[in-house]
Amino acid sequence: MAKRTKYPQSCHDTAVSRSAAQYVANGYKICADISGYSKPQTLCIDGDCRRPDIIAKKVEMCKSLSGKLQSLLKKSAQHHVLRTWARRNGAHFHLRVCSV
Numbered sequence: 001m002a003k004r005t006k007y008p009q010s011c012h013d014t015a016v017s018r019s020a021a022q023y024v025a026n027g028y029k030i031c032a033d034i035s036g037y038s039k040p041q042t043l044c045i046d047g048d049c050r051r052p053d054i055i056a057k058k059v060e061m062c063k064s065l066s067g068k069l070q071s072l073l074k075k076s077a078q079h080h081v082l083r084t085w086a087r088r089n090g091a092h093f094h095l096r097v098c099s100v
Helices: 006-025 075-088
Strands: 029-032 043-046 048-050 054-058 059-071 092-098
Touching: 006 054, 029 043, 043 059, 043 075, 048 075
Parallel strands: 059 092
Antiparallel strands: 029 054, 043 048, 054 059
């Protein structure tokens, strides 16, 4: 995966932080791939492993969120793995777009 430059990374981290705060306010337990939160587990489908930006859990409901820059919105391998994992495990997958 290509490295983000400083501004797009900041935009991405802000979007993930806001989403995490919203889930916390709604009573979810959060693991997020930003500072201040424990890291989410790596999710694997058929040997392809990826880490989502957020995993939010509440009782029996699990949500997985991945933030993407608008320029990277194509159906990526990461998108496929996370969506497939959610579908197979009864979870919900959400994609949030951070436009720069």
